[in-house]
Amino acid sequence: MTSYIIRRVLLIIPTVFGALSFLFFIFFALPGDPAELIAGGADRNPSPEAVAQVNDRYGLDEPLIEQFADYWKRTLSWDLGESYEGRRSVNEILGETAPRSIRLGIWAIIIEIVVGISVGLVSAIRRYSISDKLTTIATAAASAIPVFVLGYFLQYWFAVLPGPNKWDLPQWAQLKTQGRGDDSWLLFFIPTGDTWRHLVLPAITLASVSTALAARMMRGSMLEVLGADYMRTARAKGLTERQVIGRHGVRNAMLPVVTLIGIDFGTTIGASILTETVFSWRGLGYTIAEAIDARDLPVMLGLTLVVVLAYTVINLIVDISYAWFDPRVRLGGSETR
């Protein structure tokens, strides 16, 4: 097990290094001078002095390979550089935006696990019933609707149509469609004050695609488990149906779903760029989208580094826990899975 973990951890290094180097060269080896872009904006002609000043400040006129070495030297000492816009340090921007995304992500994953697994479970137990068929169609629709269209639909339904916000609900149940409100949190992720009114809609939107996938997966996995021999044994032992499904079924069926959540983390990140844009939730995704628009390379590279790290670490954890449960994985090497 230890050697498997070590091998798997070492594999992270080429992945992260390769990914970031690729992005670095793509952005900095561009046709056109980045210094002119920064000094002059998209299409205006900046003065030579302004360009020289920018070159001087960011070292953009040095040979590319030196800039590359310099980039990694800085990055390894956790200095992510300085934003081209507003000249703030990227570390500072990261410290501000990452917690917002993590909170939203935590709630999306909670929804994914709770709703996805229970919907899939009910669907599997009542296979071919009306509710199963409706669930199948609903999960297909949830994974086919563009995340941003769902987000705008929720906004429109709540804020414009005579939707839930026009019903006579108490104030705490009137959901907000923009921003983060008080932005006050207990224990990092539990919303307090009116924050939760702002949290609900983006969290649902972000969770939609992966919840649908988790439900589909749970249904398939549970159907397989229901046919397994040990389920018959459990029934033969005289356990009630509830005990059979609860103790033996659900636990075994959940393993592939948990793996999916790890694999699917990349989709969640993609969806968070769109969700945060729709709900003006100024987290990592929103800021990356903004940086793309402004061609703010240091912000883009810095925040993407964190996203790449998060993705690889989550998948590392999933792989290791998988190997823990299934010895075949660690003995055969991660390659054959």
Add this chain to the structure above:
Amino acid sequence: MTFVDQPEALTGTPTGEAGIADVHEAQPLGRDVLRRFRRNKLAMLGLAFIVLLILAAIFAPLITSYDPIHDRARGQYRDGPSAEHWLGTDTIGRDVFSRIVYGARISLRIGILATALSLLIGVTLGSIAGFFGGIIDSIVMRITDMFLAIPYIVLAIAIATVVGRGKENTVILVLGLTGWLAIVRVVRATFLGLKELEYVEAARALGFSRLRIMARHVLPNALQPVIVYGTIAIGGVILAEAALSFLGVGVFDPTPSWGLMIENGRRDLANAPHMLFFPGLAVLLTVLAFVFVGDGLRDALDPKLRGRE
């Protein structure tokens, strides 16, 4: 895009007695597949929608009399649906229905061409990795891991920045170059399972070259999951194109792209929701249709899997 969660599970198990010469006959292709596919109501519905969409895209000028770019109704800005403009007009008076119909051309073109490109790359790399194994396999998988770690939107933006933003060809290239990652894994897993089977062993014993065994005997059997994945992937690409255009890195105005129409409509959500929801609905239905057809194909090709997922 991750409907194919268990690539191994998709692999049809070729029977041992299939013989070496005619692998194709071992496949449950043909009449049986067609019959099973026809019985699947959702898949047939999806297929009908796709056929309708393709016809609409081809005969767009016959369906609508408005030009999607140049015809602007004076004084009718952001108007809701009417007899004159079935799905209303947009910010500068263009007919929304006509833009959606012409937008189908863009979406289908991008969806099919980008998927073809990623299938080409993915099947080639996946077969090589799965068949030869060893160091080649490791290198291909490391490269795949590396690109998978970058959020595809960021990757797409990076590639678009290099080849030039805003053009349809760029979007095809971008989505083609980002879409092969999952296909490599599907094909590789299939190859790993197939190459150990008796009939491949037999081909090897007969002294066929590795290239011939790979191309003639293994690849045709690996195509089933690829066909299923490819069908669903077309929907995924159409969804991704909408997302990129929405974020401003896809095609540019005045091209009638569904994603771009959604982006244009977001500012008028409160008073002209039709500008956002009709193109949104077009994306939803199209993606759903491809998913249903893909699912139906999978069930029809391998009835053993029916209801498992």
